[in-house]
Amino acid sequence: MASVNRFIQFNNETIDTKLLHQMEMLAGALADAPYLKVTTRKLIEFRPSEASVSISVFWRHRPKTIERNGYLSDVYLLSAGYWRHFNIKAWLRFKGAAAELPNLKEQLLLCAEEFRLIEKISKERPGTAQAFTIRESVYVDYHWDQYRQNRQKGFLADAFLNAAFLRLRGEEVPDSEAFEPLFFLWTALFDARSTADSAAVVERVLPRLEYMLESDTVHTYYTFGETADKAPPYRYHEGIEPEEESREEEIETIEEWFQSWHRETEISEAPAMEYELERGDSSYAEGGREDEGSGDIQQTAKGDSRGDHQEDNDATDQRMDSEPKKAAGKFGAANDGVVYTEKRIEASKDQRAVIEGWRRKQAPYVRALLRELKKRMTQRRQDVRHNLNAGRLSRNLLPLLIEERPKPFYRKTAPSKELDAVFSLLIDGSASMIDKLDETKQAVLLFHDVLRGLNVPHDIVLFYEDAYEASDAAQPNYFEWMHKLEDGSRDHAEEIVSMEAHEDNRDGFAIRWMTDRINKRPEKHRFMLVFSDGEPSAYNYAENGVVDTANAVSEAKKQGIEVLHLFLSSEPTTDEQAAFYRMMYGNKSVSADSLEQFVEQTLRLLKRTLHLVIQSG
Template sequence: MTSVNRFIQFNNETIDARQLMHYENLARALSKHNHVIINERKLMEFQPVEQTIAISVFWRHREIDIMHAGRLSDIYLLMEGFWKHFDIHAWEDFQSTRSPILSKLLDQLVLLMEEFRLMELIQKKRIGTVKLFKVRVQTYLAFHKQQLRINSQKGFLADAFLNYVFIGMYEGTMHTTGPRDFDKADILIQKVYECKSTESVTELVYQLYDLMQDILLHDTKLQYYAILSASSISNTDFHYHQGMKESELGEEEKKDTIEEVFRSWHRENKQETGVHLQYELEHGRDGKADLDGAAEEGREGHEITEIGQGQSTGDSREINQTEVSNKKSDSMKKAGKEFGKEHVNVVYEEKRMEVLANSQSKQLLQRYRQEQAPFVKSFVQEMKKRMEQKKVDKRINLTKGRLSSKQTVLWTDERPKPFYKKNAPSQQLNAVFGLLVDGSASMQDKLVETRKAVLLFHDVLRELKIAHEIALHYEDAFEASEETQPNTFEWIHKLEDGPSDNGQEILSIESHEDNRDGFSLRWMGKRLVNRPEAHKFILMFSDGEPSAFGYAQNGIMDTAEAVVELEQKKISVLHLFLNDTEASEEQLKLFHLIFGKRTATASSLEKFSDETLRMLKKILQYVVKST
């Protein structure tokens, strides 16, 4: 079977997940709002409904220092500036009264001047941001100067005027040249230094409009600012019903700042009242009808809430099948928020691997073990030798312990330390392992070598009496929907199994559909976190990037977050990329973004086992050394 290439990417740019997490932590610290999420969009903006702020892609493809400083300046502007000091009342009043003719230009002028005002405010409060904003201003000045020339040549006067105002604010109008009659606005542009509030900025923009409305006949073609959409400001436009409790009416008071808007949306999302009941209040709810004899009008698409079966002797297989499906759904666990925001609708089941034991599989298992026996024996002997060496190692030059036979230090050293200690012998390595095996469909052509690698892993740890767990993980792509994403973990070997031989289970590994890596890592982490061993490791065998329902865009970021979360819990995550060819530079870069330096690749199917052994050797050498 030909290999399935899972690296079809329509956007070749991958997210620097760890860097974004750093920015996210900064945003949360500045806002004191622990639910803020960061992403990248065309323009920097707030998205209260999703509890998200966006930094601009404007900073991509620049020198690293400039890109980093620019993104930080976005975050400071959003979270230290607009978050706290942008007046929502003044903004709404302005939008309701401004001229519709140049509405886009006027909105962007307000946001442009607010950015200037807030930058001054932030730099006075946080001196350390001065360098960041200096980089920001210089970069945007070069951009607006270029755009001023282009827009002037094309006759886009409204866009050119916006560029002209930006340059005039930061460089002074004396050194700014633009299309004819733009200089009429020079005096007003300088008044931006006098603006102390959002309201004073809107008044200045009104004055600019009165002055330039006869010159600027068409609105802007491009958008330079987004910040906040009008639809996300107000979430209280409900049609209240008689009989609603006061606590269910939502919040009627208007919000003063973006911070209040965010926190209001967060409260609404947590509660079952408010916004989420609007559909139910307006249209009724799906459920059992009251048994008062009243008829209920049916409607297309209405979900089945009960199934009735008559007493006729017809075929009831369909109903029985439905009952089995419902029982299976009820037995599955709900992930909720415990496993990350991307998995709130995930349901999962944990079960033992079904073994198809027969004479052929037993012979195959015996053959695999005969092939691997020399490697297992050599590896185990080496580890035991290292452990034995550790037992007899001496710690010398101590102030207490056993008296050394070399007493010359009593005369040669000013402060002699003539004692030594032997390290206490260790019966076994103080470590625990969890192995997650990718059960996605693309693993089909790699199953034989994957089984061999997993078997080698299992046999080595059994010989060394190291606790370990092996699980196959996958998502049911056919049953997955927006409401629910069913996942399965098939235990091949459980922690509780001890040294039991689960070779037949390993040979029963099969491919299924999708893989939700971030969720699976957190699941395995939960299994290991309370273990008594000093060293905890999770190995992930996969042949590509995360792929599951609604997980394509955020899977990389979520998996990287899961890795960092586990590292904070003292659980090390290692990754082995299973492939039949050399990994591309793009693939290597992606895995380094997710797993950091703890990732390895197998360049061919035959090298899966070799790479597995190499990874185990490095890990166990570290464990022996630190014991």
């Protein structure tokens, strides 16, 4: 797990997840493509294989108004401009023609298309004018600065591109007499109505540029992203006949290009999954099947006994959960390649003395909290509230005659004897937790003992990703159970003490996985606690991991699950770290400023949430 407080301060980039989520929702709405994701990269670009468009980090570290409007202008350009009004066929024909200055050639066309599309969007959607005005103002200053630097360094191709941008905005560019005949041709872009028109203008300018310039551009100001002739992969598997003819289609717009990738992904995954379900095969299962007959369905069942057969149930549980499963789009697009395994943690049998020592130390806190909560529950069942406007009608009806505004009703609070709540605890199992394991185990043990004492169902799970086995093809993730909801009040202290630190952490995936599990529960109050000591860090899960985690928390809250976060730190928490975690978890993130505070903060979280459950019971 990467630390939020990095050594090189200028690398300590954080992203406003709420803002990026807003941009993603806007892009999806403008493009009428709910599957569309928004990421950040150096320049705006298209990445259909990831179903994403990228807005530019050019707008970072600027005043908030400029930053927000800059991102908005990128989204408008990508999803309301290029999406339907940029012609792929014209672009491919243009790129396919031989050229001595290929980089300058492509960047000139993208510069011309940006100008054309901004004009088009501004007329069709007047509400975009402010964002584009700010965009143009900032970029004019930027290209002026770049023009001066490129002239000074002798990068004439780059200088021409800067000057071409400025001339389209009505700027007079000094020291550009040699380029004036080209600018006369260049201004024909004011009449361009399509990508083909823009390409024709660039093609008229290019031969003269190739005669005048000795080298291509050094810098990149415009990029398209993935190559437009890159076709979506077709995935064959046994039992499905290829239908090449059905895949041949003319793609003219970026919208069609993205849809072909999106459609092909859905089509290729669906029959493959269906085939695996029908055959019962899994490429990830160990050993495979010996023959067709071994795949016959066997009836199995698991009881909730707390008697002599519980060990047998655990063994069955271990066998059932050991087979890896595919995320396959179920837990967020950033986790499509995840393959996850659920299993019971292997309990260490020689830790009884350690457990007893920790429990002796925690016993006063546990007893006090249980006593307080049970007292509140008893009061809640016994309290009767009189003089109400609604409720049960009292036997004393005299107030109806003698009072101007009588309140003859009463209400007796009588909740169920057990708390109508369910808790889940997700524990970050990344390598950076290794120096905090003992304190974390004690906090988890306290969590376990308090909820057992109240007979509240709860999950305790360690989550991590195997960094050494992760690749583009698959990212193995593991959930190690210490206690399951189905275990009731069984004591799993040995399992808690047996947890170990591993490699990486994919927080957004773990939260979505647990959300899916809690959603199946009938309890009224549902809480998820996340113990972690840093930001998400996994394979291809850097900046997008922060966004994915924030979105996962937001989705859980919308489904009625309260997500709480405890930041575990061996040093005092900085304002920057606190702001970073609020960005992902909102105001439900608290921190332990020292190792000694882990148990104290866990106790405080439990006390606060359980009080809420009792009060609303």
